[in-house]
Amino acid sequence: MLQSNEVVNCAICQKCDWNILATLKSGIWDTNSIDISRININFHIGNCRNCNHVQIITPYTIDTFKILYFSNNAEPDMWCESSLENSPYAQMYEFINEYVRDGLHIADFGAGSGVTLKLINERVNNSTLTSIDFHDYTQSDSINHIKADLNNLSDISSYFKNNPIQIAISTHVLEHIVNPIEYLNNITKYLDVGGLIFIEVPDCKPKLSVQNIASTNIVHGQHIHYYTLDSLDVIAHLAGLKIIKSNQLVSGNIPRLQVLLKKYTTRHDIIRKINPCADILVIDRFTQYTEHQKNLYNLIISSLKDNKVVNLWGVGGDFYNLITSYSDLIQYIESKKILLYDYSLANHRFLGQKILSSTVLKDSELEVILTPIYDPTRERMKKISRNWSSIIIDPYE
Ligand SMILES: [Zn+2]
Incomplete structure (x- = not known):
């Protein structure tokens, strides 16, 4: 364990009075030797008793960020592309379309690979487009890139002195930021008169029309904060902004919340209770996750009872959480009644068993059971194995 028992203050009201809703069990494998071992990171998710905000209350250390952001070089795949009718990025552009004109300075904070800015670039002329991120994945001649730590935006203030922004964009970033009010305050300082900020975050309103929140990455160690439209309203006011437009939509299984913010002349410092907040969504996610684990466990046990060898594909976090919750499975791994397959961990050993490559x-x-719960991962595994002679079983469908 890397962590202490400390908890942080609420990022909205600064109080430290939490009702703990759940604990997200995350981690990575230490693969430095043949025998892999787990480095666990537990994230407690709290509901503020004072203002109702929902966030991870475990402090983030440099080590936590390293593990969460640099253990894997690939960009996270948030969307299940094949299940989408419309491009999520086109829908982001649609939301701000009426405000986009030629000649503006448009800056994307946390631009990622710059898809949104590239879409804008196709539609406007004489504009200044700026991407801000800790890496430069934009790789475009028509987009200026500024390398920045998004948790310390004041470091790059000099760039905007002579380049005020007319439209600031920050999509799927605010949930990752340690201090969202400071983050919005900084962007607000870089706005031109009448400038706008477009924010998109996962929508954590209760009773969403999303069937399976446990197979999304909405509750994730990288997501410190869980927002609803009302919590964004409270945060906006505290940053001297107001919501002038909002939209809630679902893409595949990702519920999305979009708001457009404008500078407000009178700043509100009174913190009111958020209603509704994200508590129900977080609890639903953990209830569903536990249910998924139970289904997979029952499937494994019934196969073992039929004297079958059980083949599990995917030795990741969900597999590790399964054998932690159901530790009677460990003996079956040790006695090789359960065999483990994983492409990237092949030839390493776990519980004395050599992990096999999924390519075999x-x-x-063979009958093979998928272990990852996350939708895009399962989708990718099914796509890879489409023409394989093995029978792939999805225990979560
Ligand atoms: Zn609070």
């Missing part, structure tokens, strides 16, 4: 499943005629 291609030409075998």
